[in-house]
Amino acid sequence: MNITQLLNQLPGAAAQGLIWGIMAIGVYITFRILDTADLTVDGSFATGGAVAAILITSGVNPWLATIIAFLAGLMAGLITGVLHTGMGIPAILAGILTQLALYSVNLRIQGLGTDLGSRANVPLSINKYKNMLVSLRNVGNFSIENPIWLMLLITAVLIGIMYWFFGTEYGCGLRAVGSNQQMARAQGISTGRGKIVGLMLSNGLVAFSGALMAQYQGFSDVSMGRGAIVIGLAAVIIGEVIFGKLFRNFALKLLAVSLGAIIYYLVIQVVLWLGLNTDDLKLLTALVVALFLAMPYWRNHMAARRMKGGKPVG
Amino acid sequence: MAENEMLVLKNLHKTFNPGTVTQKTALDGVNLTLQKGDFVTVIGGNGAGKSTMLNAIAGSFHIDSGSIILGGQNITSLPEHRRAAFLGRVFQDPMMGTAASMNIEENLALAARRGQRRSLSWGIRADERAAFREKLATLDLGLESRLGSKAGLLSGGQRQALTLLMATLKQPELLLLDEHTAALDPKTADKVLRLTNQLITENGLTALMVTHNMKDALALGNRTIMMHEGRVILDLDAQQKQDMTVEDLLAQFEQVSGRQLANDRMLLT
Numbered sequence: 088m089n090i091t092q093l094l095n096q097l098p099g100a101a102a103q104g105l106i107w108g109i110m111a112i113g114v115y116i117t118f119r120i121l122d123t124a125d126l127t128v129d130g131s132f133a134t135g136g137a138v139a140a141i142l143i144t145s146g147v148n149p150w151l152a153t154i155i156a157f158l159a160g161l162m163a164g165l166i167t168g169v170l171h172t173g174m175g176i177p178a179i180l181a182g183i184l185t186q187l188a189l190y191s192v193n194l195r196i197q198g199l200g201t202d203l204g205s206r207a208n209v210p211l212s213i214n215k216y217k218n219m220l221v222s223l224r225n226v227g228n229f230s231i232e233n234p235i236w237l238m239l240l241i242t243a244v245l246i247g248i249m250y251w252f253f254g255t256e257y258g259c260g261l262r263a264v265g266s267n268q269q270m271a272r273a274q275g276i277s278t279g280r281g282k283i284v285g286l287m288l289s290n291g292l293v294a295f296s297g298a299l300m301a302q303y304q305g306f307s308d309v310s311m312g313r314g315a316i317v318i319g320l321a322a323v324i325i326g327e328v329i330f331g332k333l334f335r336n337f338a339l340k341l342l343a344v345s346l347g348a349i350i351y352y353l354v355i356q357v358v359l360w361l362g363l364n365t366d367d368l369k370l371l372t373a374l375v376v377a378l379f380l381a382m383p384y385w386r387n388h389m390a391a392r393r394m395k396g397g398k399p400v401g
Numbered sequence: 402m403a404e405n406e407m408l409v410l411k412n413l414h415k416t417f418n419p420g421t422v423t424q425k426t427a428l429d430g431v432n433l434t435l436q437k438g439d440f441v442t443v444i445g446g447n448g449a450g451k452s453t454m455l456n457a458i459a460g461s462f463h464i465d466s467g468s469i470i471l472g473g474q475n476i477t478s479l480p481e482h483r484r485a486a487f488l489g490r491v492f493q494d495p496m497m498g499t500a501a502s503m504n505i506e507e508n509l510a511l512a513a514r515r516g517q518r519r520s521l522s523w524g525i526r527a528d529e530r531a532a533f534r535e536k537l538a539t540l541d542l543g544l545e546s547r548l549g550s551k552a553g554l555l556s557g558g559q560r561q562a563l564t565l566l567m568a569t570l571k572q573p574e575l576l577l578l579d580e581h582t583a584a585l586d587p588k589t590a591d592k593v594l595r596l597t598n599q600l601i602t603e604n605g606l607t608a609l610m611v612t613h614n615m616k617d618a619l620a621l622g623n624r625t626i627m628m629h630e631g632r633v634i635l636d637l638d639a640q641q642k643q644d645m646t647v648e649d650l651l652a653q654f655e656q657v658s659g660r661q662l663a664n665d666r667m668l669l670t
Contacts, residue, residue, distance in 0.1 A: 259503070260511065267501065270497065275482050275514075276511075276519070278482070
């Protein structure tokens, strides 16, 4: 165990955390603002990567490719939204259906222009596509090329846009849909349409993040989104546990989500450095998220027990 | 149709869970006309169709047959959120009327835009804030200094008072009050009821108020209707209300419906 080896890994962890942080802000929109668990994201993250990769390899400007990936994410969210509100399928199942369908769609997107018409992986070498927005090759350098700077800027701009949007009349209406649907309808807000817009926005950000991740890691893979929802939730929850008492303002809450993602990746680096097998990472992540999700429930249970004079309830 | 008719319900029918063992005819030919400015109290036993009638007007579900005409416009097939433009609503459950995770001023700002297109301009204007503070002060609950508090932190009575204010902030064509004091303690219920009466009278609102309290039903408003098995079975005007006691009302009910209306909840409150 060499400490410099760990220190060398930290910038990369921070950059990954920043990229996943954008994905986690997308998860925050559905999970916290709309009060829905949306599992589309595992698929739409890879969709973002696939769309960006196929566009960049065919010569499209990486900025434009990343923005088109965002639009593709909007479409993924639209499908889940219509399955949910237009066809009455429970939100969680609607998300799973879209996610499953997207696996095939993503293979097809990545296979565009190939003989087979479907492909699991698209390489994106920084040597070949020098104008990509971010790349892990530069993460150790103290130069303007370091992806951390651009990711910080993109994160700040996105948080600013989200803060503005959810403060507008329209955004307040969306928050009302997530808070109390009956009240929202009584104020003339269509809850169905609100949920669709929220799901679209969320998956748009997730795909945007996937597009950046594909560029960062130098390839797009059809399974790069596996477990994304859990990483997103981990970031949301870590951010809330650490900064919840400190950050009351909405923009700061979103910042906490991004910081949560960075902390998540830093911790991962540390446990890997301590000798954990990479194969066991997903198990560890799932355990940590389950524990943190259980906390408010346990806290209420304990409070109820105290109220009953220490006797167990029920 | 007469100029002054604000609400016309024509032969409303609604059966829940048709064709199943839980089939329930909730509305069985409701006919009712409200004049502009009418403040009508609605009484009746459990399952008489009082709340169902209010929810039918609000569009929580679609009725099986009949028509609902509000302010001369047929709204029978409009979805719930589109009808909101014309309606102010206060629910029995104090949690239903406000968004708990949003603060008081945001709730009021949402209500101030009831039924309007929601734009991308800022959700609350500075001049609105001052107006909200003024309106909240009239409630006399100290809420005017808590604009930034989450609505979820308020007590049941405070939330109902806030919901009332929200329902009347943008003048509704019809105010629907569904046992909105039933979940409150007697003292708070009394306060919210007085506030209700004040808001309705000051703004000249047309209102339908469901209550299980016969005394309140007779004391408030200019008209009282009684429902039974999904129909309006008694309709008292202001003069008849004045001449009537709770005992008379119970006797009337037995005579019209052939049943006892009284249950513990009605007699004790």
